[in-house]
Amino acid sequence: MKAIVCHEFAPVDRLRYEDVQPRALRAGEVRIAVHAAGVNFPDSLKAEGQHQIKPPLPWIPGSETGGIVTEVAPGVTRHKVGDRVMGVSGADGGGFAQQIVLPQERAFALPASMSFAQAAAVPVVYGTSLYALKQRARMQPGESLLVLGAAGGVGLATVQLGKAMGARVIAAASTPAKRELALQHGADHAVDYTLPDWREQVKALTGGKGVDVVYDPVGGDAFDEAVRAVGWMGRYLVIGFTAGRIPTLKVNMPLVKGYDLVGVRYDVWRDGWWSEARANLEQVLAWCAEGRLQPLVSARYPLERAVEAMRSITGRQVTGKVVLEMA
Template sequence: MKAVLCKAYGPPESLVVEERPSPQPGPGQVRVGVHACGVNFPDTLIIQGNYQFKPEMPFSPGGEVAGVVQALGEGVTGYAVGDRVIAATTWGGYAEEVLAEAGRLIPMPAAMDFRTAAAFTLTYGTSHHALKDRARLQPGETLLVLGAAGGVGLAAVELGKAMGVRVIAAASSDEKLALCTAHGADATINYATQDLRARIKALTDGRGIDVVYDPVGGDLSEPALRSMAWNGRFLVVGFAAGRIPSLPLNLPLLKGCAIVGVFWGAFTRNEPERNAANLQELLLWWSEGKLKPHVSAVYPLERAVDALNDLVHRRVQGKAVLVTEGQP
């Protein structure tokens, strides 16, 4: 099988494409023939040794795939060869075949295509956990989404609307904000041309934001935190800007707000039953048309370097997906 391999930590250009033997599933594992694999920000970190997990080299990045079950390991029940599945793998997905734990598989809805399936679980799972479990978002509240045209950001915009709140989308260009509006945002902020705090104040009549969803970090976090409403919740989701901000801790004290961490991967391992229930709710909302994953770029497996670079340089809106040879 063909795989994109990380043999030494480095930038996307350090990855290589090679032929590898087919992996054989052990007890409790399933081998999945990959049709599509989502490209996500953690992929850029794991190949540089900057992620929470450091797999043994060589390894393939890629934590969410959609494909077909090829082989079952000992003790696996509930799945059969030929089943269409979504698999959470943490790494290994940039390949034509990957091993996955049976407990981390989700049957694909019959009406869902492979590209949509590969763009679904990580972004929507992260944002749903953030808004539902960590922020306890309530109907009628105001949600500010930073980096709103990215994968998790756009998912947060849609989920905010599904959960009955007013959504303010913030991004770096009018083109990105038009996409956010098309996916349900009630108001927008271009933080490349507008003052974030002043615009928030105008849009909320000076009240501030109930929940901030921040996957960006960098220079945006502090002005967003300063714009919180009383009893607000500031969600720390990631640091796509590349810098982890240092926030003045007097601000949560003065505003009576909370800074809340979001780590969906740890949630899936520590609370698998709640995560499974959340995923079923997400699939229901997708079937009802409330969630519409936006795949803006599709690359063949051999162009994984281009996909990662486009993600790093913020040229991707919504999600980018890799597809294996022969997949439409």
């Protein structure tokens, strides 16, 4: 099979598109013919050796796939050959390939209305966001939610999930087109977080109280302002640092306002508490089937152009999700 393979921790340009021998199934596993694979910011970090997890080499990136079951091992009861499924890998990846082998519990039956590309757009961003809002922020209906980077893949997922969970959503994005996209996907308000007074707009939208929950995958300058827009007993969710700069915080701010600064490490929680993580993803798929969530695939690349797809994300050139599609 063809795959994208990392042989050394180096710039993603060093990834290779090459032939790889598929491995045999073990008991309880399924083989999936991959039709689409989601591309995420951490794929590049891992390939370049800049992530907390450094997978053993050689390594195939990709942790979310959509495809068809082509083979099942003894002991498999959840799936059969021909099933349309969404696959969720662990830290071992494997998604940027024409085939992937997964434990049966890591594959999910797809709603009839969901495409393979949409399936590949779900596990990381919706999984991260639901864990952040539900388990980490304990967000309640009627609370206010500020989403930074609201037009990106994880940002749009959070906007949609926030509305599905009954929150009042304020989307922060850098351009009129991105703000309009967030509004189209359910945000109640949108603000330009490149303006010097944008946090005052957020406070005004909350009647001067500040927001209950902030979802921040951006860091950098946006963090410096957003931490001042949190209300009493709020929760500030630290997701990542796509802006490049890891910010610092004077801890008198959360002290004075009594708010929590909460780290969100989804991959570790997902793999360590899989039964809860699986239940979250089943909820996401149910909401997709009901039309309450609509994964947006904004860019598609063939497998052999995986590096270009990864660069589009690290360069912050895209909205929604980027996927690889197999010929």
